Amino acid sequence: QVQLQESGPGVVKPSQTLSLTCTVSGGSINSGYPYWSWIRHRPGEGLEWIGYIYYSGATHYNPTLRGRVLISLDTSKNQFSLNLGSVSAADTAIYYCARSKDALNPTIFDPWGQGTMVSVSS
Amino acid sequence: DIQMTQSPSSLSAFVGDRVIITCQASQDITNSLSWYQEKPGKAPKLLIYDSSTLHSGVPSRFSGRGSGTEFTFTISSLQPDDVGTYYCQQYENVPTFGGGTKVQ
Numbered sequence: 001q002v003q004l005q006e007s008g009p010g011v012v013k014p015s016q017t018l019s020l021t022c023t024v025s026g027g028s029i030n031s032g033y034p035y036w037s038w039i040r041h042r043p044g045e046g047l048e049w050i051g052y053i054y055y056s057g058a059t060h061y062n063p064t065l066r067g068r069v070l071i072s073l074d075t076s077k078n079q080f081s082l083n084l085g086s087v088s089a090a091d092t093a094i095y096y097c098a099r100s101k102d103a104l105n106p107t108i109f110d111p112w113g114q115g116t117m118v119s120v121s122s
Numbered sequence: 123d124i125q126m127t128q129s130p131s132s133l134s135a136f137v138g139d140r141v142i143i144t145c146q147a148s149q150d151i152t153n154s155l156s157w158y159q160e161k162p163g164k165a166p167k168l169l170i171y172d173s174s175t176l177h178s179g180v181p182s183r184f185s186g187r188g189s190g191t192e193f194t195f196t197i198s199s200l201q202p203d204d205v206g207t208y209y210c211q212q213y214e215n216v217p218t219f220g221g222g223t224k225v226q
Contacts, residue, residue, distance in 0.1 A: 004165075041160075047209055047219040062216060064123075101168065101177075107213040108156050110168035110177065 002027040004097050004113035011119050012091075018084040018118055022097030029078045030055055035100035037109060038071060038082045040093040048093075052106055053080055060106070087120045094118075124148050124212050128220030135225065141197040143223045145188075145210035153189045154214035160222075161206040169208075170195065200225070 008020035022036070029036065037052040051061035053071040061069045070083040084091060094117050098109035125148040135141050145155065153173035160166040168177045170186040173193060183198045197204055210220040 046221045047158075047160075047211070049217040049219075096166065098166075101171065105171075105213060107211075107217040108168065108171045109158075109166075109211075112165040112167075114163065114165040 002033075002099065002111060004099065004111060006095060006097050006113045006116040008095075008116060008118065010117060011121055012087055013122050014088055014120055015086055018082070018087050018091060018120070020082045020095055020097075020116065020118070021079050022081070022113060024078045024080075024099075029073065029080065030075055033099050033101075034103055035106035036071075036073070036080045037098045037100070037107070039096045039098055039109065039112075041096070041115070042090070042093040049107065050082065050084075052100070054106075089120050092118065092120045124151060124215050124218055126210055126212055126218055126220040128210055128223055130223060131221060132224040132226070135200050137200055137202060139200045141200050141204075141225060143195040143208055143210075145193040145195070145220050147191045147193070147212055147214075150190050151212045151214035154212055155186070155188070155193050156211045156213065157184075157186055157195045158209045158211065159204075159206045160209065166209075197225075 003025050012018045034055040035052045038050040068085045073080045094115040096115045098112040100106045101108040101110040127146045155173045156171040157169045158166045174186045185196045207222045207224045
């Protein structure tokens with residue numbers, strides 16, 4: 001059974017880059033489930049999809065964050081990563097990584113990691 | 123972006139009650155809708171996709187229906203483990219989520 005686990009710093013300073021990693025266990029990131037996403041939950045707000053990476057390395061980002069987001073893949077470590085630049089307090093959130101349920105639809109998410117809280121504060 | 127309006131934002135119910143949550147899309151999304159359960163400190167869970175298809179392993183007391191712009195999610199008999207926040211999500215376009223319904 002595939003499991004995902006987010007890791008990274010809990011606090012990031014304003015204007016810096018937020019960097020998180022999602023480690024996949026119980027299955028290969030190169031398997032038949034090719035889409036790997038980042039999603040966040042800001043306090044008092046709903047969930048927000050950030051973007052996904054295809055197993056080939058192709059990416060697709062939410063237009064509201066495009067220009068600040070970079071998602072990358074490291075198949076040798078069975079990991080994928082999120083970099084979000086020029087952060088502000090509005091980027092404080094629980095960040096989740098998730099896999100697509102199957103190869104047919106990239107944005108039905110299953111399973112998810114349990115999330116990691118990131119605060120943007122000086 | 124397609125806006126998803128979910129209601130109610132919270133509800134209280136007793137064990138055994140029938141719970142209904144609605145989700146309205148700002149434009150036609152056919153049946154491209156899923157429902158998730160979120161609990162603090164735990165991985166969110168996919169419950170339903172394609173508006174009405176129950177995900178593998180999900181109890182049959184959960185169900186969904188609807189198409190176009192109007193959708194409903196039902197828990198037929200609320201159990202203690204069902205406490206949490208439920209979200210609808212459309213994937214017809216850039217994915218967006220409803221505001222959530224806290225069930226307690």
